Amino acid sequence: MENYGYGLKPRSDQKQDGRLVSETRQSYQIGLVTGEVITVKKRYGEPNYVVGDLVQLTEQKGRLVIERLLTREQVVKKAVNHSLKDYRQLEASQILASNVDQLFILIALDQNFSLSKLERFILVFQQDGQELHVLLTKKDLCSQVDDTLAHLSSLYPHIRFTALSIFDDQSLAVVKRQLIPQSIGLMIGASGAGKSSLLNRLLGQDLERTEAVKKRDGKGKHTTTGTTLHVLEELDYCLIDSPGFKGIDSQEVVSAVSLFDDIVALADSCKFSDCQHKTEPGCAVKAAVVSGELSKEKLDRYHYQADNIKQFTAR
Ligand SMILES: Nc1nc2c(ncn2[C@@H]2O[C@H](COP(=O)(O)OP(=O)(O)OP(=O)(O)O)[C@@H](O)[C@H]2O)c(=O)[nH]1
Ligand SMILES: [Mg+2]
Ligand SMILES: [Zn+2]
Structure with a gap:
């Protein structure tokens, strides 16, 4: 072809x-x-x-x-930065990219790794019609890669997690195999997560500028300022690099289902339709924790995100 x-x-x-x-x-x-x-x-x-x-x-x-x-289908909206006080500024051009078939969320396995940030990215950005991949970057900086992967996969068995390093050709080959030919992929993530570095490695040339993270707090320097689509010719693939997010809030309703599908399904059997699975009687979710069907950690994660996301919906 x-x-x-x-x-x-x-x-x-x-x-x-x-x-x-x-x-x-x-x-x-x-x-x-x-x-x-x-x-x-x-x-x-x-x-x-x-x-x-x-x-x-x-x-x-x-x-x-x-x-x-x-x-213009399968759009990905920008994350909202609530430090922008001006609502018109917020509203202007909310779309980050369109016609996105595959979404790659990049999170670094460095000292700033946070499970709640990872969960929030998935909850806010996963949508139907887009294949989601979570790329755990900088695995060379983490001494417990296998344990972390095993933990994440046991909590969220339906999410694809891949650990990689730009210095490890084998993990780069794994990422390459995930790219479906003739599709468009978008990379998102915090500044310094390694989006542009990964793009350059996949391209085989340094077309995007990269910059070391700050020594003080390990955060990125917002090096990439615009969204750019690059062609990976060998793979017949278009990959979009984007500027790192400052925050990951959403103005839209965030559904629990992308991450907590098991809890959403169990909640159907709770006595109260608006059950928070905290102290209510007849709670099927808590019963599942008691019976061992659901892990306590998973329910704790659910409560943490439900309490911290403004427009969280239990369905
Ligand atoms: N040790 C290690 N460092 C990496 C890896 N990938 C990227 N880096 C480094 O992380 C720093 C930030 O990388 P960038 O590619 O600029 O990050 P970015 O996500 O594009 O950041 P923004 O453009 O600011 O959003 C650079 O110094 C990279 O060399 C990796 O696999 N291992
Ligand atoms: Mg960049
Ligand atoms: Zn309940």
Whole structure:
């Protein structure tokens, strides 16, 4: 099978399609079926386009411009940063990327690793129609990789966890095998998690800038400032690098089901439909902990997230 650029199919009717690759204040970079990337000027009054959008181009005064949006599905919204006081600032352009088939959440296995942060990423970002992978980066900095993986997999057996290091070719090969050809993947995670480093290793060249984390607190320096789609030619894959999140709150309702499907199912049998599984009588979830069907740790994790996420819903 022949590979075409940017996941585009050639059209016979003279129309030219493009894939939005990145943007600056004044222009968009658009990938073409030929593999070429062109710059098109933003036009006053046109809608906002986002990385991953499939667009139709048209010639105007001898230059290509975006005529219309063709496909924007499977969008990933930006995490909300509540330090932004201005609501309009919050509302502006909430989409991080579109047409995302596979979502990669990156969390570093360094001294800042936190189970609750990992859970929050999954709860906020997992959605139907997108394959989720959790990549535990910097495994070379962790002395208990196997124990951590075993613990995570026992708590959340339906989530795919992969530990990797950019210095370990074998783990990079595992990641490569996860990339479904002719699909688009998006990497998200905190600053310093190693998104750009992984991208560079998969590309085989350093196209994204990377920077050491701060010595003081081990946090990243917000090195990547824009969202950019890169083509991994060998794998016939588009991978999007994104800027690290400052916080991971959501303005939308966060459902328990992506992480706590077992508790959601058990809750159907609780006496009260709004049971919190704390002190209520007739609680099927607590009964399951007593019988050993559900681990106490899993219920503790559930309570922790339910108490800390503003718009948490038990379904
Ligand atoms: N030890 C170790 N360091 C790594 C690994 N992956 C990335 N790093 C380092 O972590 C630091 C941050 O990596 P980046 O790739 O810039 O992180 P990022 O997620 O792109 O960060 P932002 O662009 O700020 O969101 C760099 O110094 C990398 O060299 C790894 O597997 N092991
Ligand atoms: Mg980066
Ligand atoms: Zn209950």
